[in-house]
Amino acid sequence: MPVVLALGISIMVVNESTYRHSHSTLSAGIALTDARVQATETLQLLTAASLYAHAYILSGSTDEAVHYREVVKQMHAVKQKAFDLIAQVDSAQTISVDTVEALVSEEIRDTDEWVDLVARGQPTTARTDAISTRSRERRDQLREEFALILEKAAEIQQGARFSLYNALSMSRLAVHLLALAAVLSMFVFQRQLRQSDQLLIEERLNLSDRVKERTAELTEMATHLVHAREDERARLAREMHDEMGGLHTSMKLEFARLRRVPNMPANAPELLASIEARLNESIALKRRIIENLRPSALDQLGLMPALEILCSDMESVLGQRVQADLAPVSSSKAADLTLYRIAQEALTNIGKYAGGASVQVRLAQTGSEIQLTVRDNGKGFNPAQIGHGRHGLVGMRMRLESHGGQLSIQSAPGQGTTIVAKLPAQAPTAQT
Amino acid sequence: MPTLKALIVEDNPIILGNLVTTLEELTEVKVVATVDNEADAVRELTQRGQELDLVIIDVFLTAGSGLGVLKTAQGLPLTARRVVLTNYATDDIRRRCASLGSDRVFDKSKELDNFLEYCESLGEH
Secondary structure (H helix, E strand, C coil): CHHHHHHHHHHHHHHHHHHHHHHHHHHHHHHHHHHHHHHHHHHHHHHHHHHHHHHHHHHCCHHHHHHHHHHHHHHHHHHHHHHHHHHHHCCCCCCCCHHHHHHHHHHHHHHHHHHHHHHCCCHHHHHHHHHCCHHHHHHHHHHHHHHHHHHHHHHHHHHHHHHHHHHHHHHHHHHHHHHHHHHHHHHHHHHHHHHHHHHHHHHHHHHHHHHHHHHHHHHHHHHHHHHHHHHHHHHHHHHHHHHHHHHHHHHHHHHHHHHCCCCCCCCHHHHHHHHHHHHHHHHHHHHHHHHHHCCHHHHHHCHHHHHHHHHHHHHHHHCCEEEEEECCCCCCHHHHHHHHHHHHHHHHHHHHHHCCCEEEEEEEEECCEEEEEEEECCCCCCCCCCCHHHHHHHHHHHHHHHCCCEEEEEECCCCCEEEEEEEECCCCCCCC | CCCEEEEEECCCHHHHHHHHHHHHHHCCEEEEEEECEHHHHHHHHHHHHHHCCEEEEECECCECEHHHHHHHHHHCCCCCEEEEEECCCCHHHHHHHHHCCCCEEEECCCCHHHHHHHHHHHHHC
16 A cells, blocks of 8 residues: 555656656747847847937937937847846856846947937037947947857757756656556555455365364264263163162062961051052152153163153153054164154153143154154144243254254144154164 | 972062062962073073973063063973063063963063962962
């Protein structure tokens, strides 16, 4: 930017100074020509004055005297003009017009004297004076002096012309150079722009890479967390099932034995029954907790049986009919767990929000695509306004996508809800 | 009264202990062998299958599956009754066990009394 500014100012300065120089040189040239004309005119008037003076001497007519004085006046005016024009050319004031001035004064002094003499009635004296060659000699000298002055002025003018030629050459060179500089700077700017564009592109690519990296990191972390959680749940479920389960079954067995013990006190059976009832409740509770943590049926029997059990369990929890329409599908253990969790989440949500009458759960494989559908005829909702409880399904979508699948939720207020999870079929994980 | 010789396939030691005690106390069943995995169960069946009257199988074992044991048993010339004890007595499991040759399926938590009654009834015929 400052380069462009500098270039612009330079061009304007060069242009202006060249113009001024040319202008003054031209004016001076015109002045010189005019000065020559005026000088010639001066000499002519001087000669005319002399003639009128002679005529007056010869004729004595006052007309001639009048003419004489007019011409003298004219001559002075023209002479001054000539001097002014010369001064215009000679701005340094090196030329002196004193000699010319002096000669003119002498001549006029003489002619004035003649006219006076005739006016005073002494024409003869005047005639004698006028006959001398002095006047002519003086006019010759005057002519020479004028010529000299004009020559000096012409020299000055010539000098000025040379300097103008130089200035014009330099100006021409300067403008060429400035034009070249302008073009060059434009190229430099272009390159700079391209470079900065390049930098921007690189920067953007860089950022895009970093974003991709970060997203991959976050996805990895999220997946890791999901796995960690599932692993923990599995561990808890296993502990409850194996250890607590063993204790429960043992207690049931012992109760069976206890019931057959003879001679029990009267209130014993009632108490026994009560305790056993508590035990049964405890077992039921344990089972519910285990199934919520890690459906062991899923690991041991597979997705289809696990979903079957889930549906029948949920029937009593929801108080609705849960129709299970399940077919075997080919999927890995991880995908099984994800699909199971989706069904679990969907059914839990139905319990929390839908309040309908019936639920359909469908599992099928068409070609190489597995599809799980959970449909209810409850309240429905507006999918655009996903509220608190739906976060579970949003998390499920991510899990599903990590298997290369997709989740779609269709719902409208008053029109029930349909949740469809699709994913590509996979080779089943080998059973241990 | 004839004693019924039984093989129990169960991997939980607490349940196993109680099961043996209860059976011997309340029924005519005598437990002659216990194993906790499919491979051992198969071995017992092939070696001593003829002697057995009753095989009690838990579906979920740490190594192998009770269903596998059933399947093997189906292929052998066994006279023993096969009874499944499980925590997951769903229709599907019942169907599967039945198709693999089981005589009865009992839910470990809800149907223990029925199981004991069944064992008792075996001794009476």
